[in-house]
Amino acid sequence: MTEILRIEGLQKRFGGLVATDNVTLDVHTGEIHALIGPNGAGKSTLINQLCGELRQDDGMIHLAGRDISHMAAPDRVDLGLGRTFQVTSLLEEFTVRENVGLAVQARDGGNFRVFDNVAGRKSVWEETAHLLSGSLLDDRRDARVADLSHGEKKQLELIMALATQPRLLLLDEPMAGLGHVETGQMIETLRGLHGEVSMLLVEHDMEAVFALADRISVLVYGQIIMTGTADEVRGDPRVREAYLGTEDA
Ligand SMILES: Nc1ncnc2c1ncn2[C@@H]1O[C@H](COP(=O)(O)OP(=O)(O)OP(=O)(O)O)[C@@H](O)[C@H]1O
Secondary structure (H helix, E strand, C coil): CCCEEEEEEEEECCCCCCEEEEEEEEECCCCCEECCCCCCHHHHHHHHHHCCCCCCEEEEEEEEEECCCCCCHHHHHHHCCCCCCCCCCCCCCCEEEHHHHHHHHHHHCCCCCCCHHHHCCHHHHHHHHHHHHHCCCHHHHHHHHHHEEEEEHHHHHHHHHHHCCEEEEECCCCCCCCCCCHHHHHHHHHHCCCCCCCEEEECCHHHHHHHHCEEEEEEECCEEEEEEEEHHHHCCCHHHHHHHCCCCC
């Protein structure tokens, strides 16, 4: 079993608070690995350290065998670390197709802002069409982002993250704010990518986590208290006490 990501002894302090406390975790190539934990457990802090937006105080991060612990954020993206664009970073007045085209161009080292440059580049539009084909947004490619539903915007975030051709995709609450139907659609979309791209999925929606994850790591007060399958996590008394409550999940 090869590992796409290996984290060892990762530590981040904010003053007296230890937000990630000696975190050791690996993501196997091709797996969906979920990271769950109560509010304030340190999930965002961990994701931000992986991206390079926050510098760890101690510990190591390896991506596909390379030590990226001290690498700048854009270099990590070049090595295959992808993160979903946030809804707030979408260009509302541009179409779905144009937003995806800009993400493709940005990956190729182009300027994210200079839209004119992208208009004439056939390869960018071919790849954009490929990314959109078969997606839930293919029929909406000429819609303005401002006219999309929240669920459609979350699908667009994901497609734009895939435009960077990640080897490991960090998904920070992809179900947040989605209704039941849209959550089901997002689960299906992620299931369709299973095996193609490795994923570290931070998510509060336990139904989605149990439906998607090969393995789940549970973070409580900055520490991983266990890693296991959905059944192992459901059945672990420490998890039930710390996170799921005493009732059946
Ligand atoms: N920049 C910061 N400065 C000081 N404390 C911080 C900072 N960022 C996070 N924290 C603290 O670190 C702890 C972990 O926060 P973090 O946001 O990583 O948790 P989380 O698991 O992502 O929570 P949630 O599920 O609510 O998003 C919390 O106690 C939080 O208040």
